[in-house]
Amino acid sequence: MSAQNPTSEKSLSWSSHAITNVGKVRKHNEDSVLARPEIGLWVVADGMGGHAKGDVASQMIVESMKKIHEGTTLAKFIDDIEDRINDVNQKLVDIARESKKRITIGSTVVMMHTYDKYCVYLWAGDSRLYRLRDNKLSLVTTDHSQVEQYVEQGLISRAEAEVHPHGNMITRAVGATEEFFLDMDIQEMKRGDRYMLCSDGLTKHTNDSEIEDFMRSGNTEECCQYFIDVTLERGAGDNVTCIVIDIE
Numbered sequence: 001m002s003a004q005n006p007t008s009e010k011s012l013s014w015s016s017h018a019i020t021n022v023g024k025v026r027k028h029n030e031d032s033v034l035a036r037p038e039i040g041l042w043v044v045a046d047g048m049g050g051h052a053k054g055d056v057a058s059q060m061i062v063e064s065m066k067k068i069h070e071g072t073t074l075a076k077f078i079d080d081i082e083d084r085i086n087d088v089n090q091k092l093v094d095i096a097r098e099s100k101k102r103i104t105i106g107s108t109v110v111m112m113h114t115y116d117k118y119c120v121y122l123w124a125g126d127s128r129l130y131r132l133r134d135n136k137l138s139l140v141t142t143d144h145s146q147v148e149q150y151v152e153q154g155l156i157s158r159a160e161a162e163v164h165p166h167g168n169m170i171t172r173a174v175g176a177t178e179e180f181f182l183d184m185d186i187q188e189m190k191r192g193d194r195y196m197l198c199s200d201g202l203t204k205h206t207n208d209s210e211i212e213d214f215m216r217s218g219n220t221e222e223c224c225q226y227f228i229d230v231t232l233e234r235g236a237g238d239n240v241t242c243i244v245i246d247i248e
Helices: 054-066 074-098 146-152 208-214 220-233
Strands: 002-004 014-021 031-036 041-047 107-115 118-124 128-133 136-139 183-188 194-198 240-247
Touching: 014 031, 014 220, 031 054, 031 240, 041 054, 041 194, 041 240, 054 074, 054 107, 074 107, 074 118, 107 128, 107 194, 118 128, 136 208, 194 220, 208 220, 220 240
Parallel strands: none
Antiparallel strands: 002 014, 014 240, 031 041, 041 107, 107 118, 118 183, 128 136, 128 194, 194 240
């Protein structure tokens, strides 16, 4: 699905494309995706694999973001996002508590919101946001994962982290605990920037060097489709979701 916001001569504009695919192994797609370029909001939610109702968790996040209205101020808009995600978190915790089995119903999430010349991004878990600026790639988010903690503590290298057996152990997710909060940051955008939001189904099959190369070519739809195609060619052991956004 592709879309573009209204163009202004002075302000920045953007175009985007979003794709989600079940992959080649899973029977159900537990990823959910939302693109609302008309209000500058994009969301990728990845239901926690191996846990009950991961698709329910990711869909609840996306449904809550579908209902959000463009804020009169950036602060009010972000407050609304946080309130809605906290509500989803509590609902998922309550559903799990009422279950006869001890289960966790959760989802990672990464979202990006454009406001004037600024980009605000919020996340929990290991779904990621990348930025390509002047043909150089930056990983904007930091994974909430066991492996990332090992890297920060100096126990393993970044290269070792990519193949570590604990790579799928996340330390934060919507629905995992009652005490929950999103990480958030803000940066100034520049014309020519390209952003990509993705679930870990993509990063399991591509490294950052490849992602940098892939993000340098094509329009948003072509770039997005290429990421999906490469992941499928490499086995797609998980659901895979990708959103590519060009700042113009």
